[in-house]
Amino acid sequence: MKTNDFKLLEERIRNAESCLFLTSAGMSADSGIPTFRDKEGYWRNFPVFKRLGLNAIDLANPHSFEVRPQYAWAFYEWRRRNAHQNRPHLGYHVVNRLIGEVFEKSFVHTTNTDGYHIISGLDESLVYEVHGSMWRLQCMRGYSCEYGVKPNTDVPLCDLDYETMIATNLPKCPHCGELLRPNILMFGDWGYVENEYQIRNYQAFVDDVGVPDLIFLIGSSSAVPTNDYLAVRFQSRGSFVVTINPDPSSTAVCKPNLFIQKRAKEAFEIIQRMVFGG
Numbered sequence: 348m349k350t351n352d353f354k355l356l357e358e359r360i361r362n363a364e365s366c367l368f369l370t371s372a373g374m375s376a377d378s379g380i381p382t383f384r385d386k387e388g389y390w391r392n393f394p395v396f397k398r399l400g401l402n403a404i405d406l407a408n409p410h411s412f413e414v415r416p417q418y419a420w421a422f423y424e425w426r427r428r429n430a431h432q433n434r435p436h437l438g439y440h441v442v443n444r445l446i447g448e449v450f451e452k453s454f455v456h457t458t459n460t461d462g463y464h465i466i467s468g469l470d471e472s473l474v475y476e477v478h479g480s481m482w483r484l485q486c487m488r489g490y491s492c493e494y495g496v497k498p499n500t501d502v503p504l505c506d507l508d509y510e511t512m513i514a515t516n517l518p519k520c521p522h523c524g525e526l527l528r529p530n531i532l533m534f535g536d537w538g539y540v541e542n543e544y545q546i547r548n549y550q551a552f553v554d555d556v557g558v559p560d561l562i563f564l565i566g567s568s569s570a571v572p573t574n575d576y577l578a579v580r581f582q583s584r585g586s587f588v589v590t591i592n593p594d595p596s597s598t599a600v601c602k603p604n605l606f607i608q609k610r611a612k613e614a615f616e617i618i619q620r621m622v623f624g625g
Protein backbone atom coordinates (compact mmCIF):
# COMPACT_ATOMS: atom_id res chain seq x y z
CA MET A 348 0.00 0.00 0.00
CA LYS A 349 1.38 3.37 -1.02
CA THR A 350 0.58 6.55 0.88
CA ASN A 351 0.14 10.10 -0.43
CA ASP A 352 1.74 9.29 -3.79
CA PHE A 353 0.01 11.91 -5.94
CA LYS A 354 2.12 11.09 -8.98
CA LEU A 355 0.77 7.56 -8.97
CA LEU A 356 -2.73 8.93 -8.43
CA GLU A 357 -2.45 11.25 -11.41
CA GLU A 358 -1.24 8.40 -13.61
CA ARG A 359 -4.13 6.19 -12.50
CA ILE A 360 -6.68 8.95 -13.09
CA ARG A 361 -5.33 9.60 -16.58
CA ASN A 362 -5.30 5.92 -17.53
CA ALA A 363 -8.70 4.93 -16.15
CA GLU A 364 -11.71 4.68 -18.43
CA SER A 365 -14.21 3.86 -15.71
CA CYS A 366 -14.42 5.12 -12.16
CA LEU A 367 -16.69 4.49 -9.20
CA PHE A 368 -16.80 7.04 -6.38
CA LEU A 369 -17.83 5.57 -3.01
CA THR A 370 -18.57 8.47 -0.67
CA SER A 371 -19.46 8.51 3.02
CA ALA A 372 -19.68 10.91 5.97
CA GLY A 373 -16.09 12.18 5.69
CA MET A 374 -16.89 13.60 2.26
CA SER A 375 -19.48 15.97 3.76
CA ALA A 376 -17.64 16.69 7.02
CA ASP A 377 -15.71 19.48 5.24
CA SER A 378 -19.06 21.05 4.34
CA GLY A 379 -20.08 21.24 7.99
CA ILE A 380 -22.43 18.24 7.97
CA PRO A 381 -22.03 16.58 11.38
CA THR A 382 -21.77 12.83 11.64
CA PHE A 383 -23.88 11.21 14.29
CA ARG A 384 -21.81 8.07 14.54
CA ASP A 385 -19.62 10.13 16.81
CA LYS A 386 -21.52 10.38 20.10
CA GLU A 387 -19.77 13.52 21.33
CA GLY A 388 -20.72 15.44 18.21
CA TYR A 389 -24.29 14.27 18.54
CA TRP A 390 -24.70 15.34 22.18
CA ARG A 391 -23.01 18.67 21.46
CA ASN A 392 -25.51 19.45 18.71
CA PHE A 393 -28.52 18.13 20.62
CA PRO A 394 -28.28 19.00 24.34
CA VAL A 395 -32.07 18.58 24.66
CA PHE A 396 -31.85 14.97 23.49
CA LYS A 397 -28.99 14.43 25.93
CA ARG A 398 -31.27 15.57 28.79
CA LEU A 399 -34.05 13.30 27.50
CA GLY A 400 -31.63 10.41 27.08
CA LEU A 401 -32.48 10.01 23.39
CA ASN A 402 -29.47 8.97 21.33
CA ALA A 403 -29.33 9.01 17.53
CA ILE A 404 -30.45 5.39 17.27
CA ASP A 405 -33.50 6.16 19.47
CA LEU A 406 -34.56 8.83 16.97
CA ALA A 407 -33.43 7.50 13.60
CA ASN A 408 -35.81 4.57 13.40
CA PRO A 409 -39.37 4.16 12.10
CA HIS A 410 -40.71 3.18 15.54
CA SER A 411 -39.61 6.58 16.82
CA PHE A 412 -41.78 8.28 14.17
CA GLU A 413 -44.73 6.37 15.66
CA VAL A 414 -44.15 6.94 19.38
CA ARG A 415 -42.35 10.32 19.45
CA PRO A 416 -42.86 11.89 16.01
CA GLN A 417 -42.25 15.41 17.38
CA TYR A 418 -38.66 14.48 18.33
CA ALA A 419 -37.99 12.18 15.39
CA TRP A 420 -39.03 14.91 12.97
CA ALA A 421 -37.12 17.55 14.99
CA PHE A 422 -33.93 15.53 14.46
CA TYR A 423 -34.45 15.42 10.67
CA GLU A 424 -35.79 18.97 10.37
CA TRP A 425 -32.65 20.18 12.15
CA ARG A 426 -30.50 18.22 9.70
CA ARG A 427 -32.40 19.52 6.66
CA ARG A 428 -31.87 23.10 7.87
CA ASN A 429 -28.21 22.42 8.58
CA ALA A 430 -27.64 20.91 5.13
CA HIS A 431 -29.52 23.84 3.58
CA GLN A 432 -27.37 26.42 5.40
CA ASN A 433 -24.15 24.72 4.30
CA ARG A 434 -22.89 24.07 0.77
CA PRO A 435 -21.14 21.22 -1.04
CA HIS A 436 -17.41 22.01 -0.89
CA LEU A 437 -14.98 22.19 -3.79
CA GLY A 438 -14.37 18.42 -3.68
CA TYR A 439 -17.89 17.77 -4.95
CA HIS A 440 -17.28 20.01 -7.93
CA VAL A 441 -13.96 18.33 -8.69
CA VAL A 442 -15.73 14.94 -8.63
CA ASN A 443 -18.29 16.34 -11.09
CA ARG A 444 -15.53 17.60 -13.39
CA LEU A 445 -13.73 14.26 -13.32
CA ILE A 446 -17.02 12.57 -14.20
CA GLY A 447 -17.81 15.05 -16.97
CA GLU A 448 -14.37 15.61 -18.49
CA VAL A 449 -11.99 12.78 -17.62
CA PHE A 450 -13.59 9.36 -17.26
CA GLU A 451 -15.62 7.79 -20.01
CA LYS A 452 -17.91 6.07 -17.55
CA SER A 453 -18.37 6.88 -13.90
CA PHE A 454 -20.85 6.70 -11.08
CA VAL A 455 -21.31 7.86 -7.47
CA HIS A 456 -22.45 5.39 -4.82
CA THR A 457 -22.99 7.30 -1.57
CA THR A 458 -24.11 6.44 1.94
CA ASN A 459 -24.69 10.13 2.67
CA THR A 460 -28.27 11.36 2.94
CA ASP A 461 -27.55 15.10 2.57
CA GLY A 462 -28.15 15.07 -1.19
CA TYR A 463 -24.95 17.04 -1.76
CA HIS A 464 -23.88 15.23 -4.94
CA ILE A 465 -27.12 16.22 -6.66
CA ILE A 466 -27.16 19.68 -5.05
CA SER A 467 -23.60 20.25 -6.36
CA GLY A 468 -24.94 19.74 -9.88
CA LEU A 469 -24.38 16.05 -10.62
CA ASP A 470 -27.19 14.53 -12.65
CA GLU A 471 -29.33 12.18 -10.57
CA SER A 472 -28.88 9.45 -13.19
CA LEU A 473 -25.24 9.16 -12.00
CA VAL A 474 -25.92 8.74 -8.27
CA TYR A 475 -27.16 5.95 -6.06
CA GLU A 476 -27.98 7.30 -2.58
CA VAL A 477 -27.94 3.89 -1.00
CA HIS A 478 -29.26 5.07 2.39
CA GLY A 479 -31.81 7.44 0.86
CA SER A 480 -31.99 11.22 1.03
CA MET A 481 -33.32 13.78 3.49
CA TRP A 482 -34.72 15.61 0.44
CA ARG A 483 -37.26 12.90 -0.35
CA LEU A 484 -40.34 11.89 1.63
CA GLN A 485 -42.35 8.71 1.87
CA CYS A 486 -45.50 7.66 3.76
CA MET A 487 -45.14 5.80 7.05
CA ARG A 488 -47.19 3.04 5.42
CA GLY A 489 -44.41 2.52 2.89
CA TYR A 490 -45.25 0.22 0.00
CA SER A 491 -48.84 -0.19 1.18
CA CYS A 492 -49.62 3.47 0.36
CA GLU A 493 -49.67 4.83 -3.19
CA TYR A 494 -47.66 7.94 -2.16
CA GLY A 495 -44.38 6.24 -3.08
CA VAL A 496 -41.36 8.56 -2.84
CA LYS A 497 -41.50 12.26 -3.64
CA PRO A 498 -38.81 14.94 -3.70
CA ASN A 499 -39.26 17.73 -1.16
CA THR A 500 -36.72 20.52 -0.70
CA ASP A 501 -38.83 22.86 1.46
CA VAL A 502 -36.82 24.55 4.21
CA PRO A 503 -38.40 24.81 6.69
CA LEU A 504 -40.63 21.80 6.17
CA CYS A 505 -42.14 21.86 9.66
CA ASP A 506 -41.96 24.18 12.66
CA LEU A 507 -39.10 23.51 15.04
CA ASP A 508 -38.58 24.89 18.53
CA TYR A 509 -34.83 24.69 19.11
CA GLU A 510 -35.26 25.12 22.88
CA THR A 511 -37.39 22.02 23.31
CA MET A 512 -36.47 20.25 20.04
CA ILE A 513 -40.16 19.69 19.39
CA ALA A 514 -41.34 19.80 15.79
CA THR A 515 -44.94 20.67 14.93
CA ASN A 516 -46.97 20.95 11.73
CA LEU A 517 -45.59 17.61 10.65
CA PRO A 518 -46.13 16.63 7.00
CA LYS A 519 -49.09 14.34 6.33
CA CYS A 520 -49.69 11.93 3.47
CA PRO A 521 -52.19 13.41 0.99
CA HIS A 522 -53.46 9.90 0.14
CA CYS A 523 -54.05 8.26 3.51
CA GLY A 524 -53.51 10.99 6.11
CA GLU A 525 -50.66 9.10 7.84
CA LEU A 526 -47.46 10.85 8.79
CA LEU A 527 -44.85 11.39 6.09
CA ARG A 528 -41.25 10.57 7.02
CA PRO A 529 -37.86 11.06 5.38
CA ASN A 530 -37.06 8.50 2.69
CA ILE A 531 -33.94 7.52 4.62
CA LEU A 532 -32.97 3.96 5.45
CA MET A 533 -33.05 3.99 9.25
CA PHE A 534 -32.17 1.45 11.91
CA GLY A 535 -34.55 -1.54 11.85
CA ASP A 536 -36.35 -0.09 8.88
CA TRP A 537 -38.76 -2.51 7.18
CA GLY A 538 -40.96 0.20 5.68
CA TYR A 539 -38.25 1.96 3.68
CA VAL A 540 -39.25 2.50 0.04
CA GLU A 541 -36.31 1.79 -2.27
CA ASN A 542 -35.30 4.20 -5.00
CA GLU A 543 -35.86 1.96 -8.04
CA TYR A 544 -34.66 4.63 -10.48
CA GLN A 545 -31.26 4.98 -8.80
CA ILE A 546 -30.86 1.23 -8.30
CA ARG A 547 -31.50 0.61 -12.01
CA ASN A 548 -28.93 3.21 -13.03
CA TYR A 549 -26.29 1.85 -10.69
CA GLN A 550 -26.93 -1.70 -11.90
CA ALA A 551 -26.68 -0.54 -15.52
CA PHE A 552 -23.31 1.10 -14.77
CA VAL A 553 -21.96 -2.09 -13.18
CA ASP A 554 -23.33 -4.27 -16.00
CA ASP A 555 -21.71 -1.94 -18.48
CA VAL A 556 -18.20 -1.59 -17.03
CA GLY A 557 -17.99 -4.94 -15.21
CA VAL A 558 -15.15 -3.98 -12.92
CA PRO A 559 -14.38 -0.23 -12.64
CA ASP A 560 -10.72 0.58 -13.43
CA LEU A 561 -10.54 3.00 -10.54
CA ILE A 562 -12.38 3.31 -7.24
CA PHE A 563 -12.29 6.23 -4.83
CA LEU A 564 -13.31 5.26 -1.30
CA ILE A 565 -13.87 8.59 0.41
CA GLY A 566 -14.54 9.40 4.06
CA SER A 567 -15.85 6.02 5.09
CA SER A 568 -15.82 4.91 8.70
CA SER A 569 -15.38 1.34 9.84
CA ALA A 570 -18.60 1.80 11.87
CA VAL A 571 -20.64 1.67 8.66
CA PRO A 572 -18.48 -0.19 6.13
CA THR A 573 -21.09 -0.49 3.34
CA ASN A 574 -18.78 1.20 0.84
CA ASP A 575 -15.66 -0.56 2.13
CA TYR A 576 -17.14 -3.99 1.39
CA LEU A 577 -18.06 -2.86 -2.11
CA ALA A 578 -14.48 -1.63 -2.65
CA VAL A 579 -13.07 -4.94 -1.39
CA ARG A 580 -15.29 -6.88 -3.78
CA PHE A 581 -14.26 -4.87 -6.84
CA GLN A 582 -10.61 -4.77 -5.76
CA SER A 583 -10.49 -8.58 -5.66
CA ARG A 584 -11.59 -8.51 -9.30
CA GLY A 585 -8.99 -5.96 -10.38
CA SER A 586 -10.09 -2.43 -9.46
CA PHE A 587 -7.40 -0.02 -8.23
CA VAL A 588 -8.67 1.41 -4.95
CA VAL A 589 -7.73 4.88 -3.72
CA THR A 590 -8.84 5.63 -0.16
CA ILE A 591 -9.12 9.28 0.83
CA ASN A 592 -9.38 9.62 4.59
CA PRO A 593 -7.41 11.44 7.31
CA ASP A 594 -7.91 8.49 9.68
CA PRO A 595 -5.35 5.64 9.35
CA SER A 596 -7.85 3.15 10.81
CA SER A 597 -9.97 3.68 7.68
CA THR A 598 -7.80 1.12 5.87
CA ALA A 599 -8.88 -1.69 8.23
CA VAL A 600 -11.65 -3.23 6.11
CA CYS A 601 -10.36 -2.36 2.65
CA LYS A 602 -6.58 -2.25 2.16
CA PRO A 603 -6.33 0.34 -0.59
CA ASN A 604 -3.77 0.24 -3.39
CA LEU A 605 -3.15 3.90 -2.64
CA PHE A 606 -3.95 5.69 0.61
CA ILE A 607 -4.35 9.46 0.46
CA GLN A 608 -4.25 10.35 4.13
CA LYS A 609 -6.02 13.67 3.88
CA ARG A 610 -9.43 15.17 4.37
CA ALA A 611 -11.65 15.04 1.28
CA LYS A 612 -11.60 18.75 0.48
CA GLU A 613 -7.81 19.06 0.65
CA ALA A 614 -7.27 15.88 -1.38
CA PHE A 615 -9.55 17.14 -4.15
CA GLU A 616 -7.90 20.57 -4.16
CA ILE A 617 -4.65 18.79 -4.98
CA ILE A 618 -6.33 16.55 -7.56
CA GLN A 619 -7.89 19.59 -9.21
CA ARG A 620 -4.50 21.33 -9.59
CA MET A 621 -2.92 18.11 -10.85
CA VAL A 622 -5.54 17.15 -13.42
CA PHE A 623 -6.98 20.50 -14.51
CA GLY A 624 -4.09 22.85 -13.66
CA GLY A 625 -4.48 26.32 -12.13
Ligand SMILES: [Zn+2]
Nearest residue numbers: 486492520523
Ligand atom coordinates in the same frame (compact mmCIF):
# COMPACT_ATOMS: atom_id res chain seq x y z
ZN1 LIG B 1 -49.99 7.35 2.79
